[in-house]
Amino acid sequence: MFDLIRKNSPHQIKNDVLSGLTVALALVPEAVAFALIAHVHPLVGLYAAFMMGLITAVFGGRPGMISGATGATAVVMVSLVLEHGVEYLFAAVVLTGLIQIAFGVLKLGKFIRLVPHPVFLGFVNGLALVIFLAQLDHFKVKDATGEVIGWVAGAELGIMLGLIALTMAIIQFLPRLTTIIPSTLAAILAGTLLTIGLGLDTRTVGDMASIAGGLPSFHLPEIPFGLEAFKVVLPYAVVLAMVGLIESLLTLNLVDELTETTGQPNRECIGQGVANTVNGFFGGMGGCAMVGQSMINIKSGGRGRLSGISAALFLLAFILVAAPLIEQIPIAVLVGVMFMVVIGTFEWGSLRLFGKVPPADILIVIVVMVVTVLTDLAIAVVSGVILAALVFAWEHARHIYAQQTTTDDGWKIYDLNGPLFFASAQNFQDIFTPNEDPNDVIVDFRHSRVADHSALAAIDKLAERYEKVGKTLHLRHLTPECRLLLKKAGKLVEVDVFEDPKYHVAVDKLKEKLGEA
Known part of the structure; x- marks a missing residue:
């Protein structure tokens, strides 16, 4: 059911496990940083990364996609934590998960298809810039209170830049020599061993915070349950749910493009919801899909659900038993990894769109x-x-026009072309000249489409204009639904049962009226 291990593919199993290890190593500083942004204990972020990663890998709709604590959700949490405390955050995360589950059950994940490609490009490029700017924080010098007092300089800066360059070079060129081990994992190991071996003075993961801890335990949010607490939590939960689903579903689309496979948006909504609900009950800060970590996973060869499961389990192992080792990883090495993520995430082809698209x-x-x-x-x-x-509305509003002809009987025909909707309603009115037209005028909708209520109102208004000057307006090739809803123009409709279209719109009131007829 879950396709945890692809059959007869030991090579893919190895890739998923090694890729999961690579992702777990890169997850540690990210989770700690996002926890600090949200003003909660680092373990709250690490637990979130573990639970989000594991649950979405098993139950989500996109194998190979990595979820965890993210900056997009962390910034929403700040004011809630500062004003009401971390317990309210846990309650908000539980409610966030329930909202996301509801989205999946109602199959609303499909609406991600309404996001146009230019918006998707802007999302990808924007996130690449956000990831890049976030890495610059590691070049700042802070005092004991966390205030920035300057920038890294001198020998320390030189060591950082050297490690970043070495990491990026290994990631870029190692795949040309061998693919036995993911290049990102090799870069992290090489940079760490070099730092330890040469005794280089540079900041490490341990300098950010200790990651040692135990298993997350069940914990009901300690808040006064009632209407007042619900009013506090609900707005944050709604925003967290929307931010989480938008980032997760857009990341799903990105992974779909990279792997040339198709994810399941509604199932991903449910997976994200279950993961966030569990987070709230087990002391995690929740989160959503992570573009950067997902890119690391895909570039390292992770394709199946096993990669996400491995990443989560490795992360838990780091927390439980391997914290002293992981805390020795230089921050500069992980910055180099994220810089390569930025390069791989940014849609450089979008820079060539100038002059080629509208x-x-x-x-x-x-x-x-x-x-x-x-x-x-x-x-x-x-x-x-x-x-x-x-x-879109502005462009299509200009596409409505009419070809005018006159019958042998002296009737004038407006053969309408283009969609009639809210944006084109005024242009529609400008086409007609009731004072100059003959006594009988036909508006033929054969090549047009009445799209919304504004269109119906425009037709109704046109009928009034002709009625005021004592002339008769005939409407041809309208749908039965339009004729039923046109209160004033309905009696003026000329029906052609052989030519009028028979498609219907899903409006219960219309169906009832049609049924009665």
Whole structure:
């Protein structure tokens, strides 16, 4: 059922396990950093990465995709933790999971298809920039209170840059020599051993925080259950659910493109929801899919669910028994890994779109990218979708026109072309000249489509215009639904039962009326 291990594929099993180890090593500083952003204990972030990674790998809809604590969700949590405490965060994460499960059960994950490609490009490029900017934080010098007091300089900066360059070079060129071991894993091991062997003075994972701990334990959020607490938690839960699902489903699409396979959005919604619900009951900060870690996994050869499971189990092993070893990994090495993720994530082909696609599409890419960097992913994607919808509406509003002919009887025919909807309603009105037209006018909708209520209102208004000047308007090739809803123009409709289309729209009231007729 879960396709944990692909049959007859020992090579893929090896790739999934080694890739999982690579991801787990890169997950540690990310989880700790995001926990610190949310003002919770580092273990809260590590537990979240373990539980999110394991549960979504088993129950989610996208094998090979990695989930964990993320910056996109961490920034939403900050004010809740500061104002009400971590227990309210756990309650919010539980509710977040329930909302996401509901999305999956109701099969709303399919609406990710409404995200246009320019928005997707902006999302990918924006996240690449966010990942890059996040790495710059490791070049800052902070005091005991966490305040930035300067930047790394001198010999320490030289060592960091050298390790970053070595890491990136190994990741880039090792696959040309051998693919026995993932190049990212080899780079982490090489950089760590070099640092230890030469006694280089550079910051390590252990300098961020200790990652040693025990197993996560069941824990009911200690908040006063009631309407007041619910009012506090609900807004954060809704935002967390939306941010998590948007990032997860867009990451799913990205992995689909890279692997040329198809994920299951609705199942992923349920998997994310179950993982977040469990997080809230076991002391984790929740999260969603991680673009950077997913890219590391895919580039390292991880394709099956075993890669995500391995990453989660390795991470748990680090927490339980291997913390002293993992804490020796240089931060610079992991920065180098993430820089390669940035290079692999950014859609460099989008830079060649200038002059080759409509300017509006370029604008959408830039807007989504900038808003992703300046605010958060949810606002960026929603802004991009709205902007794309407005551009679409504006462009199609100009496509409505009519060819005019006159019959032998002196009737004037407007053969309408193009969609009639809210944006084209005014252009539709401008086509007609009731004062100059003959007594009988035909509007033929053979090549047009009445799309919404604004279109119906426009037809109704047109009928009133002709009625005021004592002329008769005939409407041809309207759907039965349109004729039923046109209160004033209905009696003026000229019906051609052999030519009128028979398609229907899913409106219960219309079905009832049609049934009665």
